[in-house]
Amino acid sequence: MPFVKRYLIPRLIQYFLVIWVGITVVFFIPRLTPNDPVIKMIDQMRARGSTLEPGTMDSIMEDLTEMYGLEGSWPEQYVAFWRNLARGDLGVSFFQFPAPVTDLVSNALPWTLGLLLTTTAISWILGNIVGGIAGYYTRRSWSRTLDAIAMVIRPLPYYIFAFMLLLLFAYHWRWFPVTGGASLGALPEFTWAYIQDVLRHSFLPGLSLAVLGMAVNFQVMKLLVQNVNSEDYVQYARLGGVTSARIVSKYVIRNALLPQITGLALSFGQLFSGALITEIVFGYPGVGMLLYRAILNGDYNLIMGITVLSIFGITTAMLIVDLTYPLFDPRVRYT
Amino acid sequence: MRTLIDLFKDYRFSVAFLVLSVILILAILSFSSPYDPTVWYVVPRDMKPSADHILGTDSNGQDIFWQATFAVRNSLIISLISALVSRVIAILVGMIAGYTGGLVDRVLMFISDSLLVIPLFLIMVMLAMMVREHMNLVVLGLLLSVFGWAWDARLIRSVVLSLRERDFTKTAMLSGTGTVKLVLKEYTPFTMPLIFSTLINNMSWAIGLEMTLAILGLVDLNNPTLGTMLNWAIVYHAILLERWWWILTPVILSLFMFIALYWLSVSISEYLDPRTRIQRVGG
Numbered sequence: 001m002p003f004v005k006r007y008l009i010p011r012l013i014q015y016f017l018v019i020w021v022g023i024t025v026v027f028f029i030p031r032l033t034p035n036d037p038v039i040k041m042i043d044q045m046r047a048r049g050s051t052l053e054p055g056t057m058d059s060i061m062e063d064l065t066e067m068y069g070l071e072g073s074w075p076e077q078y079v080a081f082w083r084n085l086a087r088g089d090l091g092v093s094f095f096q097f098p099a100p101v102t103d104l105v106s107n108a109l110p111w112t113l114g115l116l117l118t119t120t121a122i123s124w125i126l127g128n129i130v131g132g133i134a135g136y137y138t139r140r141s142w143s144r145t146l147d148a149i150a151m152v153i154r155p156l157p158y159y160i161f162a163f164m165l166l167l168l169f170a171y172h173w174r175w176f177p178v179t180g181g182a183s184l185g186a187l188p189e190f191t192w193a194y195i196q197d198v199l200r201h202s203f204l205p206g207l208s209l210a211v212l213g214m215a216v217n218f219q220v221m222k223l224l225v226q227n228v229n230s231e232d233y234v235q236y237a238r239l240g241g242v243t244s245a246r247i248v249s250k251y252v253i254r255n256a257l258l259p260q261i262t263g264l265a266l267s268f269g270q271l272f273s274g275a276l277i278t279e280i281v282f283g284y285p286g287v288g289m290l291l292y293r294a295i296l297n298g299d300y301n302l303i304m305g306i307t308v309l310s311i312f313g314i315t316t317a318m319l320i321v322d323l324t325y326p327l328f329d330p331r332v333r334y335t
Numbered sequence: 336m337r338t339l340i341d342l343f344k345d346y347r348f349s350v351a352f353l354v355l356s357v358i359l360i361l362a363i364l365s366f367s368s369p370y371d372p373t374v375w376y377v378v379p380r381d382m383k384p385s386a387d388h389i390l391g392t393d394s395n396g397q398d399i400f401w402q403a404t405f406a407v408r409n410s411l412i413i414s415l416i417s418a419l420v421s422r423v424i425a426i427l428v429g430m431i432a433g434y435t436g437g438l439v440d441r442v443l444m445f446i447s448d449s450l451l452v453i454p455l456f457l458i459m460v461m462l463a464m465m466v467r468e469h470m471n472l473v474v475l476g477l478l479l480s481v482f483g484w485a486w487d488a489r490l491i492r493s494v495v496l497s498l499r500e501r502d503f504t505k506t507a508m509l510s511g512t513g514t515v516k517l518v519l520k521e522y523t524p525f526t527m528p529l530i531f532s533t534l535i536n537n538m539s540w541a542i543g544l545e546m547t548l549a550i551l552g553l554v555d556l557n558n559p560t561l562g563t564m565l566n567w568a569i570v571y572h573a574i575l576l577e578r579w580w581w582i583l584t585p586v587i588l589s590l591f592m593f594i595a596l597y598w599l600s601v602s603i604s605e606y607l608d609p610r611t612r613i614q615r616v617g618g
Contacts, residue, residue: 014445021449029461151347155597157543159550160589167582171574266451273456277547291460295551300464307457315452 007326015319022311026304027081031074038064040298041094090305095297101305104290112286115202116275119209124264126210127217132253134218135225146218153215158274162208162281169204176204205282209275220263224256231255258329265321268314341606348602354595358588362411365404370397372405373557384580391580394571403584406559409472410542410592413560416476417483417541418534425484426530429491430518434499444492447485455482459544463553470555475548479541487533494526528607535600539593546589561589 041064042057065071072080084090090101134143153161169175177200228234234251242251279288287306294302342348370377376396384391390400432443462478463470495518498504507517542561548554549562556563564585568574573582 014448017445018449018452021446022453025453025458026461029458030465151598151601152594155539155593156590157546157593159543159547160586160593163586164590167574167586269452269454273454276456280551291457292551295460295464295553298464300461303457303461303464307454307461310454310457314454318452 003326008323011319011322015315018315019311022315023082023085023308026307026311027078030300030304031077038070041300085308090308091301093294093299093302095294095299095302101302102309104302105287105306105309108285108287108290111284112275112279112288115205115209115279115284115286116271119206119213119275120264120271123210123213124217124260127214128221128253128257128260130214131218131221132225132248132256135222135256136229136248136252138222138226143222147222150215150219153211154219156212158208158212158277159281161212162205162278165204165208166281177201202284205278205284208281209271209278212274213271216267217260221256221260224259225252228252228256254328258325261321261325261328265318268317268321272310272314338606342602345602345606347598348606351595351597351599351602354591355599358407358411358592358595361404362408365401365408368401368404370401372397372402372559381578390584391578393567393578393581394573395567399581399584402559402564403588406561406564406585407588407592409558409560410545410562410589412472413476413479413545414538414541416473417479418537420477420480421483421487421537422530422534424480425487425491425533426526428484428488430495430522430526432488433492433495434514434518440492444489447488450482450485456544456547458482459548460551460553463548467553470553472558472560475545475554476541479544483537483540487530487537490529490533491526494529495522498522498525528604532600532604535596535603539596542589542592542596561585561592565589 038061042061070077088102092098092100093104096104130146134140134146137143170177229252234247237247237251275286276288276291278284279286280292283289287310291303291306293299294306343352365372374397378388378392378396378398380392380394380396382388382392388398388400390398390403392398393402428443428447432440459478459482466474466478498521503521504517507521512521545554545560546562546565549556549560549566550569552566554560554563556566562585565582568578568582568585571578571581573579
């Protein structure tokens with residue numbers, strides 16, 4: 001089984017190593033930075049005006065130390081940290097006490113996944129198709145126009161682009177709601193009215209993610225196709241009288257698509273961060289909003305939980321895409 | 336001189352050059368500002384643009400035009416620190432990994448791959464939460480630089496890998512040139528275009544991430560940057576109250592800055608080496 005040995009096993013080892021590095025970084029951040037999270041927490045409680053008796057103060061500090069897993073030496077803490085993770089225990093949120101972090105995240109996750117998966121699929125497929133055709137007919141004027149548009153959209157960060165859409169479509173023209181994931185008081189149910197409501201609310205966040213993603217995929221695919229186009233085998237096929245449609249579909253797109261599959265996997269981290277930021281701009285009730293409220297409240301445990309779960313999610317998504325790669329590239333399958 | 340004339344033939348370079356010159360002039364103007372950017376209520380609040388205050392004033396009682404000059408300057412400082420320091424890391428890692436190969440290469444590339452995969456934005460949020468009180472321009476720039484080198488190190492490594500196989504490397508080695516001298520003297524000219532274009536890209540990335548952190552309130556909000564200007568405008572509901580002059584100033588400035596930096600990097604790298612285009616868009 002050369003495929004298992006040369007592709008699958010190294011990829012799985014890499015998967016676990018990356019998770020290990022990521023979680024270890026998360027573990028060390030509060031321990032290597034100059035602030036003590038427990039003292040910070042107490043300060044915040046004071047700033048909110050709660051007066052604390054000296055006795056309760058000590059017990060709160062003890063509780064917090066235990067909750068943060070700050071008891072014992074670093075190696076002990078590190079082992080305890082992993083043991084909790086293995087049990088799926090990420091602690092509780094401080095400001096929505098005693099809601100477990102995993103519950104809060106899993107409530108918000110469907111919203112984020114819905115937004116992220118739809119926009120990624122749309123932008124990857126459309127961006128590659130349009131980019132591929134534009135790369136093949138690179139001298140046509142529409143191809144140049146699209147390229148110029150992509151040149152303007154591509155460098156914009158998620159925040160600025162989402163903000164501009166919000167200003168134009170929600171404040172200026174008032175075509176779409178400014179904030180939220182559904183109308184206030186609407187109960188989640190499987191009716192056309194509710195689905196319509198959700199779609200209307202997620203249209204702008206979705207549009208901003210999809211358009212930015214499309215600009216990137218369009219540009220990369222266009223260049224890839226231009227390069228494949230000048231390869232000898234394409235020239236040869238053309239001279240041999242193979243039809244244009246066949247050249248594009250069988251020779252050019254298939255070869256140009258391979259790096260795009262790897263590119264998709266590599267960009268998951270960025271896409272996810274982008275979705276979080278976009279959610280915050282539009283007040284969309286996913287993980288991004290959860291994160292935003294956690295930042296405002298100084299809910300460090302919740303932020304840490306979101307980060308840990310994101311590392312798992314993103315690396316797993318990458319692994320899945322990478323494992324489908326052999327389906328598209330026979331060279332990986334047989335060597 | 337010829338190079339410049341050729342570059343100016345590309346409309347993207349000309350536009351980027353013009354926009355960045357204006358932005359640079361704005362940043363320099365901050366040194367002659369009549370106001371201290373950290374002091375509030377020095378001018379009447381919420382004034383529309385007028386002859387006295389050409390971009391109006393905000394709800395903190397600060398002049399928006401002069402505030403913007405400081406914001407541009409500080410954002411540029413952060414991005415320059417981040418870009419320059421992370422360039423040093425990227426060049427070192429890329430050249431060492433590419434030239435040495437073997438285990439060193441694998442370990443270094445594993446670290447940079449991990450950095451690419453981990454959601455950096457969340458890590459930055461955690462770090463910023465922990466060091467909020469110590470956050471200033473330099474600390475922020477350094478924090479960004481620690482995380483901003485991974486992709487560029489990979490690009491530099493791939494160039495060095497191909498250079499290592501070229502004949503002149505063997506000639507130099509056989510004639511007794513030391514490794515360090517070989518890499519520094521012979522390889523630098525080949526990697527320069529790439530280093531320069533990644534420098535510009537990294538600046539724009541740093542400005543973007545700074546804005547994101549500022550909008551989340553995770554930087555020093557008294558020191559104006561493009562991000563903190565936007566943060567204050569959002570906090571005071573400048574959109575709802577239709578104080579467009581306040582919200583649009585940072586939005587439009589950053590818009591022009593991002594596009595100009597990108598066009599500059601694209602036009603220069605295409606001019607220097609048309610083949611790098613693939614690598615550039617991959618970033």
